[in-house]
Amino acid sequence: xxxxxxxxxxxxxxxxxxxxxxxxxxxxxxxxxxxxxxxxxxxxxxxxxxxxxxxxxxxxxxxxxxxxxxxxxxxxxxxxxxxxxxxxxxxxxxxxxxxxxxxxxxxxxxxxxxxxxxxxxxxxxxxxxxxxxxxxxxxxxxxxxxxxxxxxxxxxxxxxxxxxxxxxxxxxxxxxxxxxxxxxxxxxxxxxxxxxxxxxxxxxxxxxxxxxxxxxxxxxxxxxxxxxxxxxxxxxxxxxxxxxxxxxxxxxxxxxxxxxxxxxxxxxxxxxxxxx
Ligand code: 13P
Numbered sequence: 001x002x003x004x005x006x007x008x009x010x011x012x013x014x015x016x017x018x019x020x021x022x023x024x025x026x027x028x029x030x031x032x033x034x035x036x037x038x039x040x041x042x043x044x045x046x047x048x049x050x051x052x053x054x055x056x057x058x059x060x061x062x063x064x065x066x067x068x069x070x071x072x073x074x075x076x077x078x079x080x081x082x083x084x085x086x087x088x089x090x091x092x093x094x095x096x097x098x099x100x101x102x103x104x105x106x107x108x109x110x111x112x113x114x115x116x117x118x119x120x121x122x123x124x125x126x127x128x129x130x131x132x133x134x135x136x137x138x139x140x141x142x143x144x145x146x147x148x149x150x151x152x153x154x155x156x157x158x159x160x161x162x163x164x165x166x167x168x169x170x171x172x173x174x175x176x177x178x179x180x181x182x183x184x185x186x187x188x189x190x191x192x193x194x195x196x197x198x199x200x201x202x203x204x205x206x207x208x209x210x211x212x213x214x215x216x217x218x219x220x221x222x223x224x225x226x227x228x229x230x231x232x233x234x235x236x237x238x239x240x241x242x243x244x245x246x247x248x249x250x251x252x253x254x255x256x257x258x259x260x261x262x263x264x265x266x267x268x269x270x271x272x273x274x275x276x
Contacts, residue, residue, distance in 0.1 A: 010215045012262040013045040013171060013238035014255045015070065015132060016245030017100060017219075020051055027054035028061050030248045035065040037252040042066075043266075044259035045238075047098050047132075048245070052086060059095025070098035070132065073106060076123035088127035099124050100240075102158055103134045104177045114157035121170075122161040130169045132240065133158055134219070135198075139178035147194065152201055164210030171215040172198055173240040179220025181243060188233050191218050195235040224253040231261035 022030065027050040038046055049070035050058045059069045075085035091099060101124065102117035117133070124131050135154040137147040155172070162170065174194050179186045186194075195216050202211035218230060219240030230236060239258065245251040 010213065010237050011045050012043065012258060013047065013215055013217065014251075014258055015047040015049065015098075015100075015173070015217065015219075015238070015240045016251050017049045017070075017072065017103075017240060017242050018051060018246060019072070019105070019242060021246055022050060022054065024054045024057050027051065028057045031058045031061040031067070033248045034252060035062060035067050037249070038067065038255055039065075041255060041259050043263050044255060046255055049098070049100055055091070055096060056094040063095065068097045069095050070100060071096045072100050072103070074099050074101070074120055074124060074129075076119040078123075078127070088124050088129055092127060092129065096129065098130045098132055100132045100134060100173075102154070104136060104175060104180060108177070114154055117154075117158045118160045121158055125162065125166045125169055130171070132171045132173050132217070134173045134175050134240070136175040136177055136180075136220075142176065142178065148197055151194070151198060155198070155201055155205060159205065162206075164206050167206050167210040168213035171217055171238070172202070173217040173219050174198060175219035175240060181221070183221050185221040185223075185226050185230075186218070188229055191230070192233045192235055195233070199235065222254065224250045224257070227254045227257045228261065231258045234265070 031048060034048065045068065047068040047070045048058065049072050055069065055071060062069055071091045074088050074091055075082050078087050078089045101120045102112065106112040121131050121133060135151055137150045141147060141150050176186050178184065198216050202214050215237035217238040217240050218236055222230060222239045222241045223244045230239060241251060241254060244254065
């Protein structure tokens with residue numbers, strides 16, 4: 001039975017990670033269209049993460065809309081001799097409210113360790129940014145039954161300096177590496193199992209009250225075709241979408257389906273609760 005406790009009070013969220021795609025002009029045009037298509041969305045939080053070059057222009061486009069801007073990476077220092085890097089202060093200046101940290105592509109292709117991700121998380125929070133912290137196991141790790149241990153280590157090291165007071169500015173994106181960009185979405189049972197484990201680990205790290213505010217998202221080959229099934233997973237607070245977020249209308253469709261299903265969940269939950 002659905003009870004008030006089992007229906008999340010966390011605000012659901014959909015994030016579009018455009019990775020290294022789109023020019024500045026294309027990004028601004030997509031942001032403009034998205035904000036028009038999604039102007040009716042009230043409950044779901046919608047965040048887009050364009051390339052670094054497009055942050056300023058997309059930030060200006062989103063001003064005054066309900067859509068939020070995210071960066072895909074940052075450096076932990078506020079300024080200094082760090083060629084090629086961008087600081088949290090610079091990200092805030094162009095309108096970023098969110099930043100992705102620890103994405104598996106950063107870990108795998110650019111050697112980002114759990115400890116580096118942890119320094120970035122602390123710095124982002126200190127500067128008032130919201131963090132979408134990405135974790136997830138490789139196929140080899142899953143096959144070797146190491147998923148729980150891998151995820152635990154990523155959480156412990158990545159969130160090492162986070163105190164309970166700022167936990168409401170963290171979202172965890174569970175993105176199994178084998179599901180990213182492969183078209184092989186994790187099965188609903190695998191996702192809900194992983195989310196349950198992550199929620200348990202967050203409770204152990206932060207305690208029940210502070211961990212309750214942390215949203216847990218799924219990412220990995222999310223599309224407008226599979227979003228309805230994913231949105232039905234009760235302990236899923238949102239999605240992090242890569243490839244499918246590049247198609248503006250397709251991403252808008254994903255957002256609308258997720259919003260509708262999560263509102264429905266909440267309605268059913270509070271209706272049931274009257275009789276609890
Ligand atoms: P895809 O949706 O393309 O699998 O990418 C997922 C992802 O990495 C989002 O950050």
